[in-house]
Amino acid sequence: MSPYHSQRQLGRRFILVRQRGWQGATSVVSHARTILRLQHHPRNQHQSWRLFASSPPPSSSSTRDNNKDDEPTPTLPSSSTSTSSASSSSSSKPSSSWNRLEDANPERIHGIQVNPDSLGNDILPGNMIYKTYKWTGNVRKIPVELARGYFWMVSDLKRTDSKPTLSNQTLIPESDSQPFPKLTGLFTLEDPSTTVDIPYFFLDPTAYNTNNNNNTNNNVNTVGRITLLAVTFRDNGFKMIPTWTRPFRDAFNSMMMSSSDVKVQTYQLSITEHWVLYPLRGLLTRVMRNNTPSPEDRSNTILYFGSKYVDEFRDILRMHNIMTSYVFLLDDLGRVRFAGSGEASPEEIQHLIQLTKELIQEIAGCGNNSHDGNNKRKKTKK
Known part of the structure; x- marks a missing residue:
């Protein structure tokens, strides 16, 4: 019997100890003695190390002395090899x-x-x-x-x-500003049967053709609409929205109803990504509608159910953490000029109001280089 076969048999006998009781234990002990005898047998001396050792057995002293001059001394790998491997891994x-x-x-x-x-x-x-x-x-x-x-x-x-997103200290320069990402298939809390697309809906809601489902919004008037958009994904972030929108509305309440060239408006976007809740979107919409008695708040609340395009939408706006709220200030061309997150502090609100006034002057052409700014906007809209 070879030592390998005996080792396998010993493992099987250990498994049967509980089933056979004392007789099985005695059998295991006798089998272990058999393995020890096989290991010490001269015929198995060269391979017995494989049973219980992790490294090969050293050669005998006589063999090592006889082959000292003939065989080269084994050496470890050179440091250059390890350095190159380390550099490759670090690269x-x-x-x-x-x-x-x-x-x-x-x-x-x-x-x-x-x-x-x-x-x-x-x-x-x-x-x-x-x-x-x-x-x-x-x-x-x-x-x-x-x-x-x-x-x-x-x-x-x-x-x-x-x-997770810090409030901008200054307006994002017009030359560096980027358009708000597109998201389709939304609807307002006031009219759930009509789908809208953003940011086109922010530019001129009155020009949005609600009777045509294939509306491309080619005739949207983009003059003079500044939008403060609050985006939430969870109830925790929804509770933070009033800290931004209420002081902002109070500061620009007269301009929200104004018919002049510049108008300030606020919207709330609620995104529900859970696919489990998608079949219940009708029920959830009715519950939110009942909890929002004001018609103005209903028309300013936009809902989206689903996960399509939401990952890219979140990544573009750097909304990686969905446990809080985010706010964005859009100019009359739908470009992001300010961003913030979380619960608004009094300093952030004052700063946002000041930046909005600067944006109003920029759009109305009352600031410095107003003539050049108007020419740029006309060229951009074309």
Whole structure:
């Protein structure tokens, strides 16, 4: 009997100890003695190390002495090889945030300031992130939930004080501003039977043809409409919206009903991504409608159910954490000029109102270089 066969038999006998009781235990002991005898047999001396050792047995002293001059001394791999392998592994690692985000979406709004303490700085399109494994040093792109846990958004809000996006200190320059991303298939709380598309709906809601489902919004008048849009995904963020919209409405209440060239308006966008709730969208809409008695608030509340195009929509606006609220200030051409998140502080509200007044002057042509600004806007609209 070979030692390999005896080892397998010993493993099987250990499994049957409980079934056979004392007789099985005695059989295991006798079988172990058989293995020891086979290991010490001269015929199996050269391979007995494979049973219980992790490294090959050293050769005998006589053989080592006789072959000392004939065989070269084994050496470890050279340091250059290890250095080259280390350099190759390090080259595969992203060395900086720019390298990590080199495959990010080029349509992201560059003027949006992501909080330095937020994980959103490292998130790639599709909610992916690079993770470096501690023991191997390998870098792989995996979903954020696998890299940081399912509740990473909660910890991210604690680190950033519920502000993953910082408020802009100045208006995003007109030359650097980018258009608000397109999202279709929405409807207002006032008229759930009619679908609208944003940002076209913000530019001129009165010109939106509600009777034509194939409306392309070619005749939308974009003159003089400044929009403050609040976006939420969860109830926690929905509760933060009034801290932005109420003071803003009070400051520009006269301009909201004005018929002049410049008009200020506010909208709330509620996005429900859960596919489980999609069949219940009619019931949820009726509940929200009953909880919103004001007709003005109903017409200013926009709903979206589903997950199609939402991932790209969130990535462009850097809304990686959906446990809070986001606000965006759009000019008369539907371009993002300001962004913020979380619950608004009094300083942020005053700053937003001041920036909105500057934007009004820019649109109305009352600021510096007003004539050039009007020419640029006319060319842009063409």
